[in-house]
Amino acid sequence: MKKIVLYILLSLSVFSYAQEKKFKVVLDAGHGGKDPGAAKNGCIEKHIALDVVLRIGKILEAYPEFDIKYTRTTDVFIPLVDRAKIANDFEADLFVSVHCNASVSPKPYGAMTLVMGLSRTGMNFEIAKAENAVISLEENYKEKYEGFDPNNPNTQIGLKIMQEETLMQSIDFASAVQNYFKNSLQRKDLGMHQQPLWVLDATVMPGVLIELGFLSNLQESKYMKSEEGKSNYSQIIARSIIEYKNNLKGTNTIPNVLDIKEPIITEPEIVVVTTDSSTVVNSTIIEAVPAGSGYKVQISFSTKKLELIPENFNGLTNISVLEINGGYKYYYGEGSMETCKKLLAEAKLKGYKSAFIVESK
Ligand SMILES: [Zn+2]
Structure with a gap:
């Protein structure tokens, strides 16, 4: 009899655990502490990234179906290995890293979202270099990152087996974020790109790195620093996370996100995913x-x-x-x-x- 009661209790607890399984999101504010990231026009990347990330978290924490973890909530330095470890240990369903872009020229502006990939071309390598460069601020980085040199375009990230499924989900999420940036916020859409980014490679779940805009562009830096800008970016990203979860899990969480115009579908953005060598190396199709x-x-x-x-x-x-x-x-x-x-x-x-x-x- 005791055994039966125990069995029933165990079954119930397993059942309620399954019912309550939350969607885990790691929010990663780029840079921090001794690593300010880009600094232009009186704006510092680490501060904007943290502000936007905390706002995204605040929106999502209002939903019981989400479990949110931050890689940092204050202005502290977190090595890239630790960011990836936080996400992997947490067994996150999605990893979202927030950054700001910068260029030597004041002209470029617009938002882009990066997913893991192997292509290295022109301006994109410069971004990968800037976002990976933090590694060289760490002691013993050569051993820790297995010889990965952020300044060398020919360096190889020690690529693990990248599941095509994970990449596709990352692309799906990245495209949604870009669509909202373009259609709801009227930001210039610089598209979704595949980049060799250390932190995205080291995390095992779908993940993206969002470059909100260029701090080097005066107008865009003003927008990024403004209350309106930070509020809009965070609502768009939170909404994209909620919709991604709904799409993936077949659930129906209604995004309670205000002040966003519904996207007006103008010219559809085309992302052609080919199965050439740049995307399928080590993947398991x-x-x-x-x-x-x-x-x-x-x-x-x-x-x-x-x-x-x-x-x-x-x-x-x-x-x-x-x-x-x-x-x-x-x-x-x-x-x-x-x-x-x-x-x-x-x-x-x-x-x-x-x-x-x-x-x-
Ligand atoms: Zn950055």
């Missing part, structure tokens, strides 16, 4: 995208298997699915790049704001 005529529109990625009926896809028909690494990628239509651009615009109008075009093999 189990299957290629099913045969088709060039391209497909990926509308979502979920761990849930959905029946391919219009009701499950906001009324869209012609849905196909690919099971990969224990998750499901859902596609809308297929065809030439021209056809897919139209399909992409339709998918966005139906609510798939972070849909993007993929090459089908």
Whole structure:
């Protein structure tokens, strides 16, 4: 009898644990302490990043379904290895790092979101260098980072096996953030880029590094420092996190985020994800995208298997699915790049704001 009671109690506790499993987000304010990050026009990156991150956290903490962890809540120096360790130990579902950009020229402005990748070209290497440079402020950095040299474009990050699923989810989230920046905040959209960033490589969950804007641009630095700017950025990012969680888990948390204009879908942003060597090194692709005529529109990625009926896809028909690494990628239509651009615009109008075009093999 005792055994049965114990069994029932155990089952109940397992059940309630499953019911209460929270969506864990690590919010990472870039730089801090002896590492100020970029400093231009009277703005210091570490302060803006922390302010925006604390605001994002405050919005999300109001929801019981989120569990938020910060890599820092004050102006302290945190080595990149520790940031990654915090996220990995916490077993976060999503890692969001907030930064500000800067250039030697006062002209560039706009927001961009970075996901892990291997490409190194022009201006983007400069950003990767700036964001990785903090490593050289640490003692014994050569041993700690296994010979990674932030100043050398040919240096190799000791890449682990990067799950394609994790990369796709990062891309999905990054695209949503950029769409909101562009459509709701009317920020200049510098797009989503794949970059070799140490902190994103060392974290095992989907993650992005957001560059809010350029401190070196006088107008943008004024916006970033303003109450309106910091409030808008944090609401957009919080909203993107909530929608990402809903999309992934099939849940329906309504973002209680005020003062944001609904995005007006103008010209859809095209992110072409090709499976060339820059994205698939060490990744574990189990299957290629099913045969088709060039391209497909990926509308979502979920761990849930959905029946391919219009009701499950906001009324869209012609849905196909690919099971990969224990998750499901859902596609809308297929065809030439021209056809897919139209399909992409339709998918966005139906609510798939972070849909993007993929090459089908
Ligand atoms: Zn930074």
